[in-house]
Amino acid sequence: MTGQDDLVRVVHVELADAEATRAYGRALAGVLRAGDLVVLTGALGAGKTTLTQGIGVGLGVRGQVASPTFIIARVHPSLVGGPSLVHVDAYRLGSLEELDALDLDAGLEESVTVVEWGEGLAEVLSSDRLEVTIDRPHGAGDVTGDPGAAAALDAVLDAEAGLRKVTVRARGLRWCDVPLPG
Template sequence: MIDAENIVVATSDDMHAFGVRLGRSLSAGDLLVLTGPLGAGKTTLARGIGEGLGVRGPVTSPTFVLARTHPSIVGGPPLVHVDAYRLSEPIELDDLDIDFAGSVVLVEWGRGMVDAVASRWVDVEIERPTGAVGSDENEADAVDEPRHIRITRHDQDPA
């Protein structure tokens, strides 16, 4: 996994490229929680991770299906991409019956959810500037502005 704790990406292309590098460093059993506001670049990062892992795509937001599995086309682990936004409690994440040990799992909006199903994960928090453009949210999402990524590793001792 990439060792840097704080990263700045200037454009959405850079976010994708960072995802490719990150994806190449992941292996089965890795769990990442992608956190950030709408338009922060979580799905762009997930697309890059999918490309880096060599999975069948396209990697798109799984908002309406909750979880989407992308099998490897290069003999590696599958990517399971989860959108936990509509889940109300951690048990619902467990109910999705995800193969955490045999897959690379990305959970968007999963902060506070994964600690009930895993003892080890990486939080990838994406911050984007606010107020850089007008108050129209669509206009703000279209602006290619730098994002700050903070990576925090969590490793809970099993009790």
């Protein structure tokens, strides 16, 4: 018997630089709808926030999408009548209880929720989700340990060209018939 957890599609994409990463985020936004969860994984400076910026543009949301490292979660309302973008940085969250305290599930059905550093925590929010892993070999690991440096590191590295290898895992029934950008 096949369960919903067994339904996984995988897409691999190579993105040349920060602008290509934003463009891919805009394309990804084209298949997202209210209630969708996107879990982003990658080292500091890999491009998680850059991808989320593209998603924000594609969804037509208000405000500059920036790393929510210190405030943990930021809501960007739609300017075009679509879903809001809830952008979460789970780096500082140490447990499921801390994630639950954010009360994200209250707004999941009305918003697109993007969780950076969410691997191992955010999966409990929905069995239907996109898991996006961004690997950027020359940027990953240059700085370690200080999540506060993430935004500055993103800005420095995004100014440079840098190949990103992106793996998108579409999990659950929601994604069975949805064409993913690739």
